[in-house]
Amino acid sequence: MVPGDSTMKRLKYGFVAVGIVAIAGVLVAPLAAHHSFSAQYDSNQPVSLRGAVTKVEWMNPHVYFYIDVRNEESGRTENWALEMGAPAVIQRNGWRQNTMKIGDVVLVEGTRARSGELLANARSVTMASNGERLGAGSSENVTP
Numbered sequence: 001m002v003p004g005d006s007t008m009k010r011l012k013y014g015f016v017a018v019g020i021v022a023i024a025g026v027l028v029a030p031l032a033a034h035h036s037f038s039a040q041y042d043s044n045q046p047v048s049l050r051g052a053v054t055k056v057e058w059m060n061p062h063v064y065f066y067i068d069v070r071n072e073e074s075g076r077t078e079n080w081a082l083e084m085g086a087p088a089v090i091q092r093n094g095w096r097q098n099t100m101k102i103g104d105v106v107l108v109e110g111t112r113a114r115s116g117e118l119l120a121n122a123r124s125v126t127m128a129s130n131g132e133r134l135g136a137g138s139s140e141n142v143t144p
Contacts, residue, residue: 037139041121045112053104082122085137093135
């Protein structure tokens with residue numbers, strides 16, 4: 001039995017529909033991975049951290065840096081991850097890739113992660129060596 005024209009058309013359109021759904025899933029997945037500020041950070045948990053830079057990751061979609069901070073309660077040193085805006089955004093705020101180096105002491109004003117992990121979204125970074133304060137491209141005040 002040979003399939004008729006209508007059966008072949010249904011099969012063809014079915015394959016096209018499956019292909020479109022698969023492509024849409026690949027394109028939408030990165031959008032779902034990028035959370036809004038309020039999904040990850042709690043505006044009611046501001047942090048002020050002072051510490052030495054241990055690592056800087058200058059890449060899209062966000063620049064991250066890490067600092068060793070002494071926990072006054074436990075006396076232990078904690079390594080905090082700080083998120084800034086995209087490289088293009090923080091460059092408009094005066095940043096260059098060599099602005100912050102390993103060992104630099106910085107004061108960071110930001111907002112802590114909802115999860116309670118040692119992660120915060122930086123609003124500003126002040127360099128202890130010269131007092132220069134730079135915006136960190138925080139998305140805290142941006143509304144969708």
